[in-house]
Amino acid sequence: MKFLWMFTSEIKYGLIMQKRYLFDILAGIVNILLFVIFIQLGIHSLQGDISSAALGTKLSSVIIGFFTFIVISSGIMLVANNITEGATTGTLEQTMLTPFGAEYVLLSRTIVGSVVNLLICLILIPISMLICRHWFSIDIGMLFVLLVPLWLSCWGVGFILGAFALIFKRVQSFMNLTQFLILSLMVVPSYPFNLYSLLPISSEATTMNRVLAVGNSVTSEWVLFLYLHGLIYLILGILIFKLGERYACNKGILGQY
Amino acid sequence: MLEITNLSKTFKIKSREIKAVKPYDLTINKGEVVAFIGPNGAGKTTSIKMLCGLVTPTTGNICLCDMTISKRSKYLSQLGAVLEGARNIYWRLNPFENMEVFCRMRGLAPKVYLDRIDHYIKLLDLEKYKTIECRYLSRGNQQKVAIACILALNAEVLLLDEPTLGLDIEMSHRMMEIISGEKSKDRIIIVTTHDMEFIEQTVDRVVAFKDGNVFFKSTPTEIISKFGNGDNRLSTAYLKAIKEETL
Numbered sequence: 018m019k020f021l022w023m024f025t026s027e028i029k030y031g032l033i034m035q036k037r038y039l040f041d042i043l044a045g046i047v048n049i050l051l052f053v054i055f056i057q058l059g060i061h062s063l064q065g066d067i068s069s070a071a072l073g074t075k076l077s078s079v080i081i082g083f084f085t086f087i088v089i090s091s092g093i094m095l096v097a098n099n100i101t102e103g104a105t106t107g108t109l110e111q112t113m114l115t116p117f118g119a120e121y122v123l124l125s126r127t128i129v130g131s132v133v134n135l136l137i138c139l140i141l142i143p144i145s146m147l148i149c150r151h152w153f154s155i156d157i158g159m160l161f162v163l164l165v166p167l168w169l170s171c172w173g174v175g176f177i178l179g180a181f182a183l184i185f186k187r188v189q190s191f192m193n194l195t196q197f198l199i200l201s202l203m204v205v206p207s208y209p210f211n212l213y214s215l216l217p218i219s220s221e222a223t224t225m226n227r228v229l230a231v232g233n234s235v236t237s238e239w240v241l242f243l244y245l246h247g248l249i250y251l252i253l254g255i256l257i258f259k260l261g262e263r264y265a266c267n268k269g270i271l272g273q274y
Numbered sequence: 275m276l277e278i279t280n281l282s283k284t285f286k287i288k289s290r291e292i293k294a295v296k297p298y299d300l301t302i303n304k305g306e307v308v309a310f311i312g313p314n315g316a317g318k319t320t321s322i323k324m325l326c327g328l329v330t331p332t333t334g335n336i337c338l339c340d341m342t343i344s345k346r347s348k349y350l351s352q353l354g355a356v357l358e359g360a361r362n363i364y365w366r367l368n369p370f371e372n373m374e375v376f377c378r379m380r381g382l383a384p385k386v387y388l389d390r391i392d393h394y395i396k397l398l399d400l401e402k403y404k405t406i407e408c409r410y411l412s413r414g415n416q417q418k419v420a421i422a423c424i425l426a427l428n429a430e431v432l433l434l435d436e437p438t439l440g441l442d443i444e445m446s447h448r449m450m451e452i453i454s455g456e457k458s459k460d461r462i463i464i465v466t467t468h469d470m471e472f473i474e475q476t477v478d479r480v481v482a483f484k485d486g487n488v489f490f491k492s493t494p495t496e497i498i499s500k501f502g503n504g505d506n507r508l509s510t511a512y513l514k515a516i517k518e519e520t521l
């Protein structure tokens with residue numbers, strides 16, 4: 018019950034914050050749309066060289082891939098930024114003083130933020146299709162099924178980055194590198210199962226593209242694997258965050274920036 | 275009752291050891307207001323942070339009515355802290371929203387905290403600013419909000435590290451009035467401050483730190499009679515005390 022009071026307030030204030038940051042959100046949306054316009058210009062310029070079926074798949078992949086990328090980077094950054102920002106402003110300490118522990122408060126905040134971002138994506142995907150003049154149907158049920166493990170995995174990575182931030186402090190330049198890391202993880206051949214599949218995010222992201230853009234089917238065993246994989250990364254992330262927290266408490270460097 | 279036994283902290287930076295707080299004992303009863311005083315770097319903040327579990331002690335134990343700090347969640351649900359120098363509050367939320375978030379983060383239900391928030395918003399003269407985002411408030415009002423947030427929790431233990439840092443005289447005075455007003459609610463209040471007037475009027479016991487040592491734990495009147503040499507000002511007595519005490 019106590020947890021519910023905390024969680025519902027995180028929903029309420031998550032939404033209020035979104036409203037207060039409306040300008041930033043709109044700017045982000047404009048950015049995304051501009052980006053989509055540029056890629057579609059690039060791809061349509063290839064038109065003469067490949068068959069229209071191949072072009073269609075390519076466009077679908079680009080749109081799905083692009084939105085997967087946004088889901089991933091915002092999922093990671095929601096957690097990591099909350100931790101670094103909280104540590105610089107002193108609100109992280111306050112979340113640590115709650116009986117639940119900082120990780121539960123942060124996780125609640127992240128869930129709310131992720132859902133809001135998802136809604137924005139769901140509106141932007143059809144707009145992107147319109148811009149690209151390329152319509153394809155997306156299996157929404159499958160989208161949600163595959164989204165959950167992707168989120169779990171991203172949040173786990175966010176917690177790991179947050180832990181690094183608590184320990185090493187200056188991680189901003191490193192955070193910028195995560196964009197490249199995400200892009201690499203998205204193209205690593207992690208299907209069918211091989212060592213790459215154990216990397217974070219990769220299996221979830223590539224499956225997203227294979228199923229939603231290319232239209233391949235996916236076995237329930239593989240979906241189960243993705244859920245386990247995502248869950249393990251989330252738990253691993255939280256454990257590493259707790260270790261970072263413990264290290265910072267020992268050194269007395271929580272919130273020293 | 276808050277029982278501190280053998281509490282100490284040694285920071286290790288590479289091979290160097292910094293004894294920030296050397297072992298001390300302290301028992302604080304319900305309803306008591308205790309001031310931590312001492313020069314900069316004496317170990318007050320480290321002590322406060324150990325009391326809220328944000329710095330792990332090297333030795334010692336902290337116990338609140340038989341709950342040790344290792345039972346984190348139970349112990350913490352009885353504690354509110356405003357930390358030194360930090361903002362402590364959410365800048366993009368207004369005072370009311372901040373207080374509600376704080377209460378909810380502790381798992382409190384609206385019927386428990388709504389009246390209290392109302393009460394403290396009035397008491398701390400925040401009514402005018404109730405709907406303004408905290409980033410637009412003055413430093414003094416931000417600090418008031420931070421204190422209001424933890425007062426609304428109705429926690430048994432309040433830890434306030436330099437609550438008047440950076441505030442003008444008037445605002446510091448008001449802050450101290452507010453803290454005095456919270457006395458007698460069967461709470462334990464620990465505040466680090468150098469406001470001698472406040473200490474004389476409100477504080478039951480002074481715990482003086484120097485170079486990590488706790489060199490006395492006395493009432494303000496005891497300090498004056500022991501070190502005052504006829505001068506009945508607490509500040510004179512205190513200054514003499516730190517000069518003389520070489521533990």
Ligand SMILES: Nc1ncnc2c1ncn2[C@@H]1O[C@H](COP(=O)(O)OP(=O)(O)O)[C@@H](O)[C@H]1O
Pocket residue numbers: 268269270285287292293294312313314315316317318319320321483
């Ligand atoms: N995280 C830390 N690492 C190393 N030394 C520290 C750390 N925090 C505080 N210290 C040292 O511990 C001593 C006590 O500091 P502090 O508790 O902040 O004093 P006060 O609050 O009384 O001014 C100081 O010498 C300070 O430099």
Ligand SMILES: [Mg+2]
Pocket residue numbers: 315318319320358436
């Ligand atoms: Mg201090």
